[in-house]
Amino acid sequence: MPVDVQQVSWSELAAVLGPEHLRAATAADAVDGVVPRMIAEPGTAEDLAACLRWARGAGLKVTPRGGGTKMGWGNPPAACDLLLSTARLDRVGEHAWADMTVIAEAGCRVADLQQALAEHGQHLALDPLWPERATIGGILSTNDSGTLRLRYGSLRDLIIGITVALPDGTLARSGGKVVKNVAGYDLAKLFTGALGTLGVIVQAIFRLHPLPRETRSLTFSGTPAALEQLLLAVLASRLTPIGLQLRAAPGGAQLDVRFDGTAAGIQALVAQVEQVRRLAAPSAAPAESPADVWTSHQAIWDGAGPAAQAPRRLLARLGVLPSRIAAVCALIERAAAARSLAWQLVVQGVGAGYVRLAGHEGDEPALRATLLELREELAGTGDTKPGGTIVALGCPLAVKRGLDVWGPAGDAQPLMVRIKRRFDPDGTLSPGRFLGGI
Amino acid sequence: MEARVLDELRAIVGARGLITEPEQLSTYECDGLTVFRVLPLAVLLPTSTAEVQAIVRVCHRERIPFVARGSGTGLSGGALPAANGIVIGLSRMNRILEVDLPNLRVVVEPGVMNLEVTARVAPDGYFYAPDPSSQQVCSIGGNVAENSGGAHCLKYGFTTTHVMGLEVVLPDGSLAHLGDTTVDRPGYDLCGVFVGSEGTLGIATKVILRIMKKPEVVQVLLAAFHSTNEAGAAVSAIIAAGMLPAAIEMMDNLAIQAAEAAVHANYPDCGGLLLVELDGPAPEVETLMEEVVEACTRCGAWEIRLAQSDAERARVWVGRKAAFAAVGRISPAFIVQDGVIPRTALPFVMSEISRLSSERGLRVANVFHAGDGNLHPLVLYDDAVPGQDKLAEELAGEILRLCIRAGGSITGEHGVGEEKKAFMSEMFAEPDLDTMQLVRCAFDPEHLSNPDKVFPRPRLCGERPGVYEPHPLETAGVAQRF
Numbered sequence: 038m039p040v041d042v043q044q045v046s047w048s049e050l051a052a053v054l055g056p057e058h059l060r061a062a063t064a065a066d067a068v069d070g071v072v073p074r075m076i077a078e079p080g081t082a083e084d085l086a087a088c089l090r091w092a093r094g095a096g097l098k099v100t101p102r103g104g105g106t107k108m109g110w111g112n113p114p115a116a117c118d119l120l121l122s123t124a125r126l127d128r129v130g131e132h133a134w135a136d137m138t139v140i141a142e143a144g145c146r147v148a149d150l151q152q153a154l155a156e157h158g159q160h161l162a163l164d165p166l167w168p169e170r171a172t173i174g175g176i177l178s179t180n181d182s183g184t185l186r187l188r189y190g191s192l193r194d195l196i197i198g199i200t201v202a203l204p205d206g207t208l209a210r211s212g213g214k215v216v217k218n219v220a221g222y223d224l225a226k227l228f229t230g231a232l233g234t235l236g237v238i239v240q241a242i243f244r245l246h247p248l249p250r251e252t253r254s255l256t257f258s259g260t261p262a263a264l265e266q267l268l269l270a271v272l273a274s275r276l277t278p279i280g281l282q283l284r285a286a287p288g289g290a291q292l293d294v295r296f297d298g299t300a301a302g303i304q305a306l307v308a309q310v311e312q313v314r315r316l317a318a319p320s321a322a323p324a325e326s327p328a329d330v331w332t333s334h335q336a337i338w339d340g341a342g343p344a345a346q347a348p349r350r351l352l353a354r355l356g357v358l359p360s361r362i363a364a365v366c367a368l369i370e371r372a373a374a375a376r377s378l379a380w381q382l383v384v385q386g387v388g389a390g391y392v393r394l395a396g397h398e399g400d401e402p403a404l405r406a407t408l409l410e411l412r413e414e415l416a417g418t419g420d421t422k423p424g425g426t427i428v429a430l431g432c433p434l435a436v437k438r439g440l441d442v443w444g445p446a447g448d449a450q451p452l453m454v455r456i457k458r459r460f461d462p463d464g465t466l467s468p469g470r471f472l473g474g475i
Numbered sequence: 476m477e478a479r480v481l482d483e484l485r486a487i488v489g490a491r492g493l494i495t496e497p498e499q500l501s502t503y504e505c506d507g508l509t510v511f512r513v514l515p516l517a518v519l520l521p522t523s524t525a526e527v528q529a530i531v532r533v534c535h536r537e538r539i540p541f542v543a544r545g546s547g548t549g550l551s552g553g554a555l556p557a558a559n560g561i562v563i564g565l566s567r568m569n570r571i572l573e574v575d576l577p578n579l580r581v582v583v584e585p586g587v588m589n590l591e592v593t594a595r596v597a598p599d600g601y602f603y604a605p606d607p608s609s610q611q612v613c614s615i616g617g618n619v620a621e622n623s624g625g626a627h628c629l630k631y632g633f634t635t636t637h638v639m640g641l642e643v644v645l646p647d648g649s650l651a652h653l654g655d656t657t658v659d660r661p662g663y664d665l666c667g668v669f670v671g672s673e674g675t676l677g678i679a680t681k682v683i684l685r686i687m688k689k690p691e692v693v694q695v696l697l698a699a700f701h702s703t704n705e706a707g708a709a710v711s712a713i714i715a716a717g718m719l720p721a722a723i724e725m726m727d728n729l730a731i732q733a734a735e736a737a738v739h740a741n742y743p744d745c746g747g748l749l750l751v752e753l754d755g756p757a758p759e760v761e762t763l764m765e766e767v768v769e770a771c772t773r774c775g776a777w778e779i780r781l782a783q784s785d786a787e788r789a790r791v792w793v794g795r796k797a798a799f800a801a802v803g804r805i806s807p808a809f810i811v812q813d814g815v816i817p818r819t820a821l822p823f824v825m826s827e828i829s830r831l832s833s834e835r836g837l838r839v840a841n842v843f844h845a846g847d848g849n850l851h852p853l854v855l856y857d858d859a860v861p862g863q864d865k866l867a868e869e870l871a872g873e874i875l876r877l878c879i880r881a882g883g884s885i886t887g888e889h890g891v892g893e894e895k896k897a898f899m900s901e902m903f904a905e906p907d908l909d910t911m912q913l914v915r916c917a918f919d920p921e922h923l924s925n926p927d928k929v930f931p932r933p934r935l936c937g938e939r940p941g942v943y944e945p946h947p948l949e950t951a952g953v954a955q956r957f
Contacts, residue, residue, distance in 0.1 A: 180659070191658075194635075201910075211910070213882070214817060217887040218884040220895075221902075221908070222914050224910065227667070229667075231663055247718070248717070301758040305757065358578045425657045426660055455917040
């Protein structure tokens with residue numbers, strides 16, 4: 038039975054949080070068209086847990102929110118009565134710079150954290166989308182890592198400890214402050230990418246890396262096929278880039294390579310990459326990279342480049358094998374061209390990327406059909422199929438209707454449902470937003 | 476075990492795949508931690524995923540606990556059989572199924588040895604990064620269960636960093652694929668949860684590994700200091716300079732003596748020995764090695780040797796890799812511990828270990844992964860002296876408590892297993908352990924897969940109250956919640 042949110046005693050919650058930290062939501066707070074009733078902004082982990090417990094007791098549905106930059110990711114929630122904001126949980130805790138670890142609250146903005154870490158020449162070695170607004174809890178929940186993962190891994194490899202609030206009000210911790218630790222289950226990995234469907238992250242502990250001494254980037258232009266050869270040759274070489282990404286759009290394709298280290302080291306690497314290029318992709322023309330090349334993964338969202346002008350767009354996350362990037366590129370080009378859609382692609386060397394498809398008003402069915410065609414083509418791992426996954430992340434509601442943005446769940450789905458039921462037995466958190474209706 | 480069940484199991488694996496003779500079963504009664512011993516009812520040696528599934532289905536139906544076992548080299552009793560249970564040995568599932576060099580992937584069965592993976596791809600210039608000291612004999616399946624580390628995980632990460640996907644037989648006998656050959660597969664990261672779960676969530680029957688390209692050059696510096704404190708200061712200086720060496724290892728004088736006695740490593744007789752390995756592009760390594768030499772000299776190193784060739788490096792490493800076994804040369808018996816501390820707590824923890832050691836009258840040799848704060852104190856004792864084993868056990872326990880107090884962990888790579896489960900409730904609060912139990916209950920509600928390991932006491936998969944209690948570390952003022 039759906040709860041009548043008009044009848045809920047919000048004053049009980051206001052008494053817990055302080056009335057100034059509970060306010061009515063507006064249309065601007067909608068999660069994929071579902072407008073919540075209220076927004077709560079607890080100032081401590083304990084208050085957040087109490088809030089969650091109260092909401093569960095009242096039979097309400099809750100969606101956590103950090104910086105609000107990726108609220109449209111996932112399927113539309115079946116219901117959302119309360120937005121649980123981490124805005125006031127925004128402190129950077131202990132930065133043990135000599136141990137290269139930091140504790141941060143979930144609502145801490147990524148750029149603020151990076152600024153604090155830079156004082157000791159360190160950083161959290163990732164560059165997620167919209168760092169000025171995105172929060173630690175948000176990037177963890179959406180598993181958004183950026184362009185540095187070839188070298189440093191993704192969030193799951195950098196988080197060493199986590200504290201979460203569960204719907205029953207439990208505050209639980211796993212991992213700790215040390216980089217190497219195998220005591221107990223790794224809940225940090227379970228919550229990374231769980232889109233707030235199991236609990237709410239309130240604090241995380243990360244391992245840090247030194248800021249690069251110097252960096253230099255090169256950009257090669259050519260066909261996707263030639264650039265894929267170059268990308269694979271770099272992966273097969275003893276070059277040690279911190280970034281490697283292939284960009285493609287109807288106008289052409291580029292491969293960006295980024296090195297860090299000492300001046301002497303970088304110079305040697307640049308000389309070596311030229312040798313690799315001559316052997317692997319002689320047709321690819323090298324040049325110094327444009328300054329903004331390592332924010333391309335964000336630019337494709339913000340709307341730069343040829344696909345930017347179209348009013349209807351779909352952004353999707355790709356996971357593909359590095360050796361199939363050119364094949365995927367060709368697939369996208371064909372599927373988009375068949376429906377007169379513009380397209381753009383940015384893929385990192387590990388095979389993670391974003392594709393942007395764009396059209397005009399009324400093109401929603403075409404966007405959806407293209408996504409489904411790509412998903413169908415990617416499925417399987419036979420020689421003729423590229424193998425991989427595609428997840429629709431940013432698109433109009435009209436495109437999402439009748440679509441599971443995540444795609445097929447596979448044989449681990451029953452297990453994932455059991456995990457969800459154990460952590461959130463009443464389905465309090467973001468019902469319906471996650472894979473397979475979780 | 477009932478004869479009909481035994482017959483059914485025999486039908487699955489064949490007569491050669493079933494062990495029931497007590498003499499043969501005794502091989503399986505313990506792992507590398509020999510202090511705990513339980514004789515299993517039977518040992519099954521399947522050769523395929525389908526056989527593992529069939530065995531587990533029988534166990535599930537009959538409520539027979541099972542323990543998966545790789546090479547049995549674990550050091551925390553993780554592969555200790557369950558009473559009235561069976562052991563499922565994966566050593567016959569030892570094929571490398573697929574090598575995909577362009578995409579840096581290797582797919583293996585769980586019984587493949589760690590070093591076999593590197594051996595297979597080395598001719599093409601690749602390697603598999605996690606390198607536990609037992610890598611010649613330990614299996615990938617065991618590495619997955621324990622989230623094994625090794626000397627080089629400072630730079631390259633642990634087993635979990637290098638496992639992309641798993642085929643897993645769940646405790647009800649069903650099959651699930653966690654993770655994938657491609658990154659960012661949608662859904663919960665159950666592959667990440669499974670790695671390091673010490674066999675309590677099911678049995679991995681196929682493992683997708685990520686391999687890496689060998690670095691252009693590798694150099695190892697050996698530096699001798701008067702004390703471990705001086706050596707520790709050099710480690711801090713190296714880290715503070717913004718370097719990430721492939722490995723930083725430390726040994727104290729007693730560990731050096733042991734290594735000399737066992738393998739004649741030709742180490743200088745010093746209070747604290749540091750091994751620093753740098754790898755990468757040649758000009759980079761050369762520049763940074765100069766900085767490492769400078770940092771060591773500044774911190775009091777009185778002898779420095781640089782090993783550049785493969786042979787020289789192998790000679791430098793031999794003493795370190797043999798350290799655990801070498802201690803057998805200077806003591807009849809010993810306990811290995813695996814605590815972790817924040818690196819900066821090293822001087823405090825070392826002086827406390829030394830105090831505890833003299834209080835109990837037992838020697839402690841220290842071998843560390845100094846870069847990531849993973850200590851391997853070796854508590855030496857004589858098992859012929861009545862009561863000394865207990866004393867050694869107590870001392871080892873005190874060292875673990877010391878690690879917890881310093882803000883660290885009770886285990887960095889050996890796992891909790893049977894040995895350290897009592898310490899889990901000192902490191903974690905009840906709500907933490909209850910929450911981990913939710914994962915256990917989702918995977919294995921009947922508690923059949925390696926039951927009674929990792930967690931301090933059996934827990935039921937029922938409802939539970941959700942009340943917040945202050946964490947023990949909070950009350951102790953070590954951790955903060957804000």
